[in-house]
């Protein structure tokens with residue numbers, strides 16, 4: 290068996306150690322005689338799994354007690370509706386910063402439920418930078434301000450949060466959750482689909498300040514009301530049991546690695562190897578302004594569609610898969626989430642150097 294280096298933007302790599310544990314526990318979890326997939330979500334064994342996962346996540350992210358942690362379904366995309374349905378109910382206004390397709394989808398969804406306003410956008414330059422804002426740009430009456438913290442498709446990241454004063458800040462952290470420490474207390478809501486940095490697709494993590502729960506619009510479906518899930522400890526209905534179990538294994542793995550400070554250091558080292566090469570290469574160029582570069586998603590181009598296609602094909606033949614860029618940016622994109630080992634990035638850069646020499 291030969292595992293490839295998988296640079297997919299999502300679903301993406303999981304730590305090999307986690308996959309091995311899951312494999313070992315596949316037929317029998319503990320001494321239950323059954324797999325986690327087959328277990329009642331109301332059993333005491335499963336209750337311990339979900340509670341431990343929540344406790345470990347709280348520990349790793351240092352989540353304050355006045356925040357709920359919810360394990361939901363529907364992906365980050367369902368949060369695009371859930372956030373306005375639950376939060377846009379005081380002044381019926383919300384401000385959005387448009388930094389890419391995901392941010393734009395969130396904005397459009399919110400506009401169905403109230404006055405969503407696009408405060409700033411980087412669409413003019415294919416979202417290759419994070420637009421600057423000041424406190425004066427935001428509507429003081431906005432029920433919240435929404436950002437997409439790490440822009441998976443374009444490879445940008447908010448390295449500094451916008452100054453939104455007392456307005457609750459809501460962030461989609463699908464592609465940067467657990468990649469580095471984050472000050473949860475600066476946010477009203479954080480949400481993330483699991484399939485980039487946490488677990489197989491299925492679970493969506495929501496971290497929400499408790500005072501923001503309980504003010505949903507009357508039209509809000511029961512399943513889309515945060516209150517429903519907060520009141521039932523994410524067990525109102527059957528949760529995505531297996532995905533939560535794997536998330537729990539990933540949380541334990543992060544603890545073993547040394548927590549989010551250690552994770553950040555590793556991610557910075559990995560990204561630096563790739564960005565340093567892009568800055569020096571005559572063939573490959575990064576597409577993002579240096580100050581807004583993501584640690585997780587690194588898009589790059591050669592400037593020639595033909596050469597890009599050749600590179601993607603040869604990379605694949607050499608065990609570097611899913612490196613083709615998103616159609617809206619073109620070229621290549623290397624997603625180097627937590628589970629991508631540093632060797633994967635080193636070997637990719639060696640391969641890029643060789644390709645550059647051979648095709649100069």
Ligand SMILES: *Cc1c(COP(=O)(O)O)cnc(C)c1O
Nearest residue numbers: 364365366391441461463464482
């Ligand atoms: C992948 C992604 C999404 C979509 O997630 P789903 O779970 O597929 O709905 C939304 N936002 C960001 C930033 C993403 O990377």
